[in-house]
Amino acid sequence: MKLDWARTTRVGHATCVHSCRKERWAFSASERTITSRSKRGHHQPSRSSSPVAPARTDRSAAEENSLAQVQRLFDINVFGVMRMTKAVLPFMRVRGSGRVINISSVLGFLPAPNMATYSASKHALEGYTESLDHEIREHGVRALVVQPGGTRSSFEANTVEPDMPMQIYAEQRRIADRLALAVNEEGDDPATVAKAIVVAATDAKPKVRYAAGRSARLLSAAHRILPAGVFDGQIRKTNKLAG
Structure with a gap:
């Protein structure tokens, strides 16, 4: 099995796509938008979609992010999804x-040096999604994740610079x-992600996770099969980390 380790994903979107029978909506992570859209969806069902909120990402050592910066990222990538889902x-x-389809990333199961x-x-x-899926399944509703790998997109525009940069990590x-540029x-x-979402929304026997792209x-597969030490070494080699 030959892997392009440098293509470990730097993309993903903190949003949900909700599929209710033949009607589907995409909601932004804004609490005000969520409230107004969900009310409209309840009283006036429609197949139109509002803009989707992009995820934010960091590219810095964990020590270089203030807690306030971390909270802002989580507010979009995690709490926005929770507000929307509720x-x-x-x-x-x-x-x-119905199906709640959250766009995760392979970084939802892989480590990411300088993107902790x-x-x-x-x-x-x-x-959150896997736990939620167990809670709501008896009501005919599922919660699933789509996991993109490296994807050509404008996602880099959402990169947040560290607010506490340290020369030792420069x-x-x-x-x-x-690596992110590559x-x-x-x-x-990006069409591979869209196709994975369609599969997740229409699969007769849905899975909790759908990998998007080769x-x-x-x-x-490598994360499941390779010995932990081998996998750890490849992560460090790809990121040119000493030790």
Whole structure:
């Protein structure tokens, strides 16, 4: 099995796509938008979608982010999803059907040096979604995640610079920047993520997780199969970390 380790994802979106029978909506993470859209969805069902809120990502050592900066990232990547989900679940339960599809990342199960906060938010999203799925399944509703690998997109525009930069991590940041640029240029077509969402929304026997694209499938398989020490060494080699 040959893996392109440098293409470990730097992309993902903190949003949900909700599928209720033949009607589907995408909601932004804004609490005001969620409330107004969910009310409209309940009283005036429509197939139109509002803009989707993009995730934020960091590219810095964990020590370089203040707690306030970490909280802002989690507010978009995790709490926005929770607010949205809480707004629409009551309507799905009444219908007795629906799917909450959260866009995670392979960084929801992989470590990400110099993106610890982003990776933590995706790990949190996956834990939330899988736990939620067990809670709501008896009501005919499912919660699923789509895990993109490296994807060509404008996601880099959402990168947040550290608010407490430290010179000792400067070289690591430069390496992370180069890796992110390579992923953005050589990653999968974004259509692979869209296709995975469609599969998750229409699968007769839905799974909790859907890898989106070849790189995501290979990384998921490698994480399950390779010895932990080998996998750890590849992560360090790719990120040019000493020791």
